[in-house]
Amino acid sequence: MNIFRELLELVNSEIEQLSEAGDLPSGLDVTGVLVEPPRDPAHGDMATNAAMVLAKRAGKPPRDIAALLAERIAAQDGVASVDVAGPGFINMRLEAAYWHSALARITASGARYGAFDMGRGKKVNVEFVSANPTGPLHIGHGRGTVFGDVLAALLERAGYAVTREYYVNDAGAQVDALARSVYLRYLEALGRELGADAFEDGYPGDYLVPVGVALAQEHGDKFADAPESEWFETFRSFAVESMLSLIRDDLDALGVRHDLFSSEKKLVDDGQVQATFADLKARDLIYEGVLDAPKGKPPPEDWEPRPQHLFRATQFGDEVDRPLKKSDGSWTYFATDIAYHRDKVRRGFDDMIDVWGADHAGYVKRMKAAVSAVSGDTAALDVKLCQMVKLTEGGKPVTMSKRSGQFVTLRDVVDKVGKDVVRFIMLTRKNDAPLEFDMARALEQSKDNPVFYVQYAHARIRSVLRRAEAEMPEVLGSDLAGNADLSVLTDAAEIDLIKCLCGWPRAVDSAVLSHEPHRLAFYLQELAAAFHLLWNKGNEDHGLRFIIPEDSRVTAARLILIGAVTQVIALGLGIFAVQPVEEMR
C-alpha cells in the first residue's frame, strides 16, 4: 500500500497507452517521472512532472503531452479533477472517497504498512560502533551506535538480509597501551605506589581498576617484577576481553545487539592480511615506492623518505597511493582494514555500509578504493559519517576530558534519560550535521522535546481509545475496520491527517534509499503535529471530537483514523526500537 507508487504506475500506464495510440513515440524511457505532493497544497493533492521529463524524449512540447495525459488521468476512478499548470505540471485532485479507501487499506495492512521488499533478501553488512576496546563508550559513540542499529533495522524492514557487525581493533598500539595501563592497575592492586604520570601514554580511567584487581586475584604477585614479555600477552587479552564486555554492556543498555564481532587480531593471526597483500601484489596493485612528506604542516621530526609497499589507491580514485606496512614491519591500520573488507566480500557481502566518526572522513576514498580493488569492482561500500555530539545540560556544555579519564560516558546518559530518549534524539539530526544533546531537555515534557511530542500524540490516542472502550463499547466491536463508514470523515483536518498517513511508505523508501534514518524521525514529528492539530480543532468545535456519544457511526470512523495514527507511530518507533507509551507519567 503506497499511493505514490500506485499513482506513478497509473501515470506510466497512461503514457504507454498514449504510445500505443500513436500519440507518443513507443518505448519511451520513463525514468525520472515522479508523482509527489505539490509543495503548495493549493495546486492539488498530487502532481506529476511526466510531461516535462518526456518532452525532449518524445520530441513534443511539455504542455501538449500534459494535455494528453491530463485527459486520460481525469477519467480515472478517485480522481476528482486534473489541470495543467506552469511549464507542464499535471496536478491532480483526488476525491474524498480515494482518501477514505486509502485509510481503510492502511488499517488493513497493519504492521506491514510501508514495508516494501526493495532488498529482495540481498545481503547487506552494516558495520558500526567498532570503537577501540580500550574503555567504555562515550556519547559520540552513542550516535553512531544508534544510527547504525536503526539503519540496519530500516534495511531489514525493506527486505534486506542485514548483518550487524562490530570490528574489534584488538591488534594495534592502542591495545598494547591498554595492556600496560592494566598492568599498572595490577601493581596498584598489589599495593604498589604508582608515579604521578604513570598513565601518561595510557588509559588513566577508573574503569581499569577492577581489571587490575581481578588480575591480582588470579595471578597474585607472579608478574609483579617480571619482564613485560612474560605478562604482556596475558594482560593484553584479558584487558581486551574486559573492555569488550564493558562495551557489550553499554550496547545492551541501548538495546543494541551485533550479529558478529570480528577481531582484527584474528584476521592477522589467520594470515588474511598476508593473503590480501599477496593477492593485490599478484595483480600489480602493490609496488615499492617513496611517498612525499605531507604538505601544509611541518613533517614529523623523524620523517625520512623511504621506499615502502604502496597500494595503488590512485587507480581507484584516491589522491595518493597508501602505505601498507609500518617501518617496524607490522601492518598499517589500512592494510588490516583492506583484509577485513576483503573478508566481508568473501563472506558474500557486495553491499557494505560502514558507520564512522566524522574524524575518519579522510579514509573514505582509500577504503572505497580498496573495496573496488579486492572485489574486482563488484562490491559497493557506503560510508556514513556521524558528526560530533555536543553534550549539554540546560544549554551549558558538559565538559569532557578523555585525558583525565573523567568523562561522561554513554552509559551515564542512558541511565539518566533512558534508552528510548537517547535513541530518538540521536536521530533528530542528519548524520553529517553536529548534534546538540541536552540532558535537561531530553527529560523535559514539552514540544521542545521531540520524543515527548511524538509519544504524547500516541498516548493521547490511547487515552481516547481507552475512554471509548469504557463509554461506547459497542463501537469497538470485533470488526471495527471492516464495518465502519469512513465517508463521514469530511473535515479538512481529518483528510489532511489521512494524507499525512499516506506519506509513511514514502518516508520509509526515501530513508532506505538515502541510508538516512533521521527522515523517519522528522516524519513522525509531522504526523504528531497533524494529529495534535486535529485534536485541538475538537476543543474548539466539539463536533470534531473523536468520541461523539450520540453518533457511533462518526465515532467509529474517527477511531479508525486515530488508530491508524498509533499504528504508524508504533511502526516508526518500532524501527527505532523505541517503545510507544500508553500514557505519559
Next chain:
RNA sequence: GCGCCCGUAGCUCAGCUGGAUAGAGCACCAGACUACGAAUCUGGGGGUCGGGAGUUCGAAUCUUCCCGGGCGCGCCA
C-alpha cells in the same frame, strides 16, 4: 598546499533520485481550555538559500571558481 563535510529566517535545523510563490521549531507579538489529557493548538511579522558563473523548460539541490567554518593528511585506530 591538498582532500572530505558544512554554510538556508535573530537562534537551532528540515528540504525527498533537480520541480511551481524555500519550510518547521525556538524566540517575539496576538489569541484558544467549566478539558475525548492546554505537556497542546491557531494567527502574525521575519529570507539575496554564503557570493559569482555555468548546465536546463526549471537549481537550495548538479558542475565550476571564490569567501567563511569544521575535520583529516606515512610508521594512531
